[in-house]
Amino acid sequence: MSEQVDISLLEKYLEGDIEAREVLDLNGNQLSEEKLREEIEVYQNLVLSLEAAGLKQELQLLRLEKEKSRWKYNYQRVLAYSIAASLLLFLTLTLLRRDNKPELFEDFFTPFEQLLSFRGSLDPKLDSALLAYSEEDYLKAYSLFQRFNSIETNMDIQFYAGVSALGAKEFNEALNLFKQVLAKGDKYQQQIQWYLALCHWQLGEFDEATFLLEKIESGQFKYEESQILIDLLVD
Amino acid sequence: MKKIKDKDIISAIVDNDHKAINAAMNQLYEDVYPFVKGYITKNSGTVEDSHDIFQDAIVVFFIKIRKGEYIFQSNLKTYLMGISRNLWLKHLRKGRIADNYSSSVEQNHFIEEVNIYNRQVTIEKVLELINKECKELLIDFYFKSRTTKELMAKFSLGSEAATKNKKYRCMQRLISLIKQRGLNKADFSYE
Numbered sequence A: 001m002s003e004q005v006d007i008s009l010l011e012k013y014l015e016g017d018i019e020a021r022e023v024l025d026l027n028g029n030q031l032s033e034e035k036l037r038e039e040i041e042v043y044q045n046l047v048l049s050l051e052a053a054g055l056k057q058e059l060q061l062l063r064l065e066k067e068k069s070r071w072k073y074n075y076q077r078v079l080a081y082s083i084a085a086s087l088l089l090f091l092t093l094t095l096l097r098r099d100n101k102p103e104l105f106e107d108f109f110t111p112f113e114q115l116l117s118f119r120g121s122l123d124p125k126l127d128s129a130l131l132a133y134s135e136e137d138y139l140k141a142y143s144l145f146q147r148f149n150s151i152e153t154n155m156d157i158q159f160y161a162g163v164s165a166l167g168a169k170e171f172n173e174a175l176n177l178f179k180q181v182l183a184k185g186d187k188y189q190q191q192i193q194w195y196l197a198l199c200h201w202q203l204g205e206f207d208e209a210t211f212l213l214e215k216i217e218s219g220q221f222k223y224e225e226s227q228i229l230i231d232l233l234v235d
Numbered sequence B: 001m002k003k004i005k006d007k008d009i010i011s012a013i014v015d016n017d018h019k020a021i022n023a024a025m026n027q028l029y030e031d032v033y034p035f036v037k038g039y040i041t042k043n044s045g046t047v048e049d050s051h052d053i054f055q056d057a058i059v060v061f062f063i064k065i066r067k068g069e070y071i072f073q074s075n076l077k078t079y080l081m082g083i084s085r086n087l088w089l090k091h092l093r094k095g096r097i098a099d100n101y102s103s104s105v106e107q108n109h110f111i112e113e114v115n116i117y118n119r120q121v122t123i124e125k126v127l128e129l130i131n132k133e134c135k136e137l138l139i140d141f142y143f144k145s146r147t148t149k150e151l152m153a154k155f156s157l158g159s160e161a162a163t164k165n166k167k168y169r170c171m172q173r174l175i176s177l178i179k180q181r182g183l184n185k186a187d188f189s190y191e
Helices: A007-014 A035-098 A101-109 A124-134 A136-147 A153-165 A171-184 A189-202 A206-214 A223-234 B006-015 B018-031 B033-041 B047-066 B076-094 B105-110 B109-127 B133-143 B150-154 B158-181
Strands: none
Touching: A007 A035, A007 B158, A035 A171, A035 B018, A035 B133, A035 B158, A101 A189, A101 A223, A124 A153, A136 A153, A136 A171, A153 A171, A153 A189, A171 A189, A189 A206, A189 A223, A206 A223, A206 B047, A206 B150, A223 B018, A223 B150, B006 B018, B006 B047, B018 B033, B018 B047, B018 B076, B033 B047, B047 B076, B047 B109, B109 B158, B133 B150, B133 B158, B150 B158
16 A cells, blocks of 8 residues: 555646656655556546446436336326327217207206205294305395395395305306405305306306416315316317 | 438547547447347347446447547447347346357457457456545546546545545555556556
């Protein structure tokens, strides 16, 4: 080990920063000309080996990248074929369903069913309205809800009145009621987003409907239905 | 993508132009590897073997060019196939697997290439004995031409002087191991 050349000095010599006589071994001894030549050869060959080792690493990485691309390409092809097949199936079903267009709204509209807080209330008019609502007599329910003086200020009554109006296919009235509820607070925000979309859809305002449907996120009220309806509207 | 000519591949290696070398390697993998794979898998080898042999053939080719010993062949693909075949034959002989390939003429033409391969394998074994950080630092400096500043940042070394010292220590360690293992100049000289 003591005969080893000092690499730092050898590199400086090779870079032209010092003279040959200044290249020493690790003990501080000067090297003979022959020894210096030998050490230079060893050093240069070692550097070349390091370059070659680096190249080998790069080739190994290149191989992995190519395999990854090939896998990704094959996966994308399989995915593309699957999507194409699913779309074809969906379009076929849609075409079949187009014959039943008048029922399409009924396929999507379902009333909001959380009425327990209203049960047993002291107001018989409210009970009547809720009863009509639960019996899906939406026109009657809407008419009864409208008679409440507090409809202007009570967001719950407004909301159920809106759903009743929607069920009765009074789309403009439903739209106004839902917007008023939203202005009061966000208690029914998720539900209203869906119902508003149905209103716009039935009024032929497809862009507005799609815009609202696209805001419904996974896990929210009627997300799966919103995705289906978006496909229908875009179709 | 435009094809890189054989002479440009050689120039990239001579000039140590990393970007051009990467592009060249990519092209060689596309153009030559399938033939190497075909030969090796038909001669008792696996796909994994074919990748290893092809990469070793490229490394041998690289060393020859960097040493200034490569004589321009008519066809780079043919040359690399020749190295690959001979490296595979050597592997088969080592494993004593029967092989029908018997042309001694081709084997003699590639003796030097096989010797280069043997030496590189020896050095890579010694490289595995130094610590991983040293190995990575040396390859980053000598192959990837990273500056001292870049190495300082990558290895969190505090200062450029500390980085240079670390590089010298790693190189010194490598040479020491080479000498300890009784390897002399001839064992890893490409002369």
